[in-house]
Amino acid sequence: MNTMNPTIAKEADHQEIEAGTPVREQPEETIIEEGKTVGEPFADNAKFKLRDVNVSYGDTRAIKNISLDVAKNEVIAFIGPSGCGKSTFLRCLNRMNDSIEICKVTGSLQLDDQDIYDRRRDVVELRARVGMVFQKPNPFPKSIYDNVAYGPRIHGLANRKSDLDDIVENSLRKAGLWSEVKDRLDATATGMSGGQQQRLCIARAIAVSPEVILMDEPCSALDPIATARVEELMAEMSESYTIVIVTHSMQQAARVSNRTAYFHLGHLVEVNETNKVFTSPEHELTESYITGRFG
């Protein structure tokens, strides 16, 4: 399909091709230099400082030498074709890859200048600060109230029942779900619609007051109306949280994010202001992707 698409990267003369790189989605003659990112990957007020990050599953390298800053209170979108490593990269940010034994992360990953992968770092504390919303709505098979209250409970954020009630109400309000569920907090969460479930998962994530929220294709299982609600929500949340979102929908990236990072086969190809990425991309691969020539 892509054989008729002779996109040539700028660094073509370097002729550095990764051995064993799968060449399925990639136009044949495109060569990317490892660790070279076009645009402005760095920011002044960085929340996350990520330098030379490599992730490998056994012998397969999934992330190749990526360096990136995520600024405070920005919404940054990761886009790219399937299998480009954007979800893998996202899951490094709160060490969700820990449970995969063959997964190995190297490089320097810092949250507020503290190393995430430090041996002494408590992953529980990290995840309390970096919340996550998943692709498929995954509420616990418990009541709506218990779903939201679970995080505060295990972290001991509320000592009294009334405090907990407040946290639940606030979180549900922030997630725009309060008016819909305030009369049936005891109903089981799995009985709600997909869009409601996803907003509940967002409420559950913000109930522990994280500083960063990672969203892994949060709308891919939702209909357009529910998607619109979640996007609205993200816009509101961006005032108080740093949001990193992985998405397959370029319109969504364009609508919700301040900056956009384009991933390609484990490389971070381009990072720029969202406007710039979608109107005048610097890198040819980015251009071919956003114009729909492959991906």
Add this chain to the structure above:
Amino acid sequence: MTDQRSQAEIVRQSLKRRYRKERRFRAYGILAIAIALSALVVLFVDIIGKGYTGFTKTTITMEVELDGEMMYLDDATDKKQIKMADFVEPLLQALIRQVPGATEENRDAVRDLLNPYASNELRDMLEQNPEWLGTTQTLTVLAHTDVDVYVKHAGDDAYSIKLSDRQQRWVDQLVEKEVVQTSFNDVFFSSGDSRDPSRAGILGAIVGSLLTMLVTLVLSFPIGVAAAIYLEEFAPQNRLTDFIEVNINNLAAVPSIIFGLLGLAVFINLFGMPRSVPVVGGLVLTLMTLPTIIISSRAAIKSVPPSIREAAEGIGASKMQVVLHHVLPLAMPGMLTGSIIGMAQALGETAPLLLIGMVAFIVDVPDGFFDSATVLPVQVFLWAGSPELAFIERASAAIMVLLAFLVSMNALAIWLRKRLERRW
């Protein structure tokens, strides 16, 4: 155009063939179920047909004159006198009065209609009611096993009737006068084993089974679940855990008698534990049940969707909290079902218990975990091998009780699963 038509034709023909195949396949399925069901029906009809009489007993009800002189007894509260007294005579005299045409000369023939233990029953009654001495009471005592067999199975070639022709006539007349009656066999449920079929019961075996199962449950469920959780959630993936996994799967297929040998060698010979006690039986059955529980518990843990795990981890739950708050509750129905099925298997197990001596003839109902006992399936085994035909119906009745236990345990498993199961 012709091409298209012929293609449609081909599809139509293949459709016919496909439907035929489907019908044939369905017929095979129905046939298989029919065979299984009819086997089950034959089994049940046979067992129930042979065994329902085991739930009835034959008794003799008559007016008994409790004459102190005849019994060599003038104080029923005196233990020593009670020991020496003659309790057969009043029963015998009472029965001779009931049997038409019987006289003192036939006393031996008449006595053979009474159960040998009937005098003990009378003694117990008199000990409880000493004031009865010197009065006439209407009493019901067990009939002799031969009478029991004759009343239930007269005309059945499978049973040999040991009563003489004259005794048979007497019994016929007594049945007509309603002196000899059949009623619900409470003896069967309230006593232990006995050499005399009409005195034999399964209470000892039931209590033995319950004690053994209790030991098995208390040991195998926590150990099995803990092992499953560790292997599934915490153990690193390496050669050692692979080796353990292979061994657990192999253990599930080891013939149960091997576990009996192991129990004999280790628990009894090495540790010097007593023979034929529920504790050792429970330990042996624990070894046998553990692989089943571990395997089913691991399957239950595996079936918990990873999204739930991720959700909990994403909020910052620790490994322990993920397991305790989310994985365990969701896996519990599967674990319980597996455990109950493992327990049901253990309840029906005979072979390993034979080796550790739970096959002994034990009359008393066990008092505790270290008291000699037998279990239901072993009791069935003992009775089924007994030369006395009257034990056959007891064996069948015991099988029915055992089946009732098994069915209710499986029903409990299904109910628990339905109740605890949560959808996501």
